[in-house]
Amino acid sequence: MNTKRLSDSIEKALSDQMNKEIHASHTFLSYGIWADDKGYQGIANFLYRHAQEERNHSIKFMEYVLNRGGKPKVDAIPAPPTDPESLTDCFEGVFKHEVDNTTAIYKIVDMALEEKDWATWNFMQWFVQEQIEEETLAQNLIDKLKIAGGDRASDESLFTLDKTLQETPGDVPLAQEATGDNP
Numbered sequence: 001m002n003t004k005r006l007s008d009s010i011e012k013a014l015s016d017q018m019n020k021e022i023h024a025s026h027t028f029l030s031y032g033i034w035a036d037d038k039g040y041q042g043i044a045n046f047l048y049r050h051a052q053e054e055r056n057h058s059i060k061f062m063e064y065v066l067n068r069g070g071k072p073k074v075d076a077i078p079a080p081p082t083d084p085e086s087l088t089d090c091f092e093g094v095f096k097h098e099v100d101n102t103t104a105i106y107k108i109v110d111m112a113l114e115e116k117d118w119a120t121w122n123f124m125q126w127f128v129q130e131q132i133e134e135e136t137l138a139q140n141l142i143d144k145l146k147i148a149g150g151d152r153a154s155d156e157s158l159f160t161l162d163k164t165l166q167e168t169p170g171d172v173p174l175a176q177e178a179t180g181d182n183p
């Protein structure tokens with residue numbers, strides 16, 4: 001008896017996304033290594049934590065496909081992009097990667113809607129919300145660097161930025177949580 005509760009196309013899309021999250025993890029790991037090598041240990045630490053988070057996303061996709069009676073397939077992971085040329089380039093790369101990932105997530109939501117696969121649609125809403133967080137986080141990185149002076153920031157302000165990111169949590173407050181007292 002076939003107990004698979006996913007269409008072949010959704011199973012494949014979810015499995016591809018599992019691999020895509022690993023690629024994101026590799027990308028942030030390689031960015032972290034780049035930052036570490038440049039002496040930015042706080043930024044590196046932030047990126048390493050982010051890499052681990054992407055790996056956790058991958059596991060969520062793996063688990064969901066298995067729970068629904070499907071079988072995800074681990075593919076060859078493309079090489080991460082070349083090293084950034086500057087911190088601006090690095091943070092913009094993080095943002096771009098998140099936006100690309102959001103596009104992929106939305107595609108799966110679309111498919112689930114079309115097939116009326118409400119279980120998958122519901123599962124994907126967690127990722128829709130997560131991507132808002134991750135894009136905001138990446139925007140914050142770009143903003144913080146801009147305030148510090150961008151690629152012409154002084155060593156002193158970069159030192160402070162690096163220290164700040166060492167302790168920056170991996171998540172951000174969402175609009176849904178805002179109140180008048182605590183906007």
Ligand SMILES: [Fe+2]
Nearest residue numbers: 021024054057
């Ligand atoms: Fe992710």
Ligand SMILES: [Fe+2]
Nearest residue numbers: 024054098134
């Ligand atoms: Fe992400």
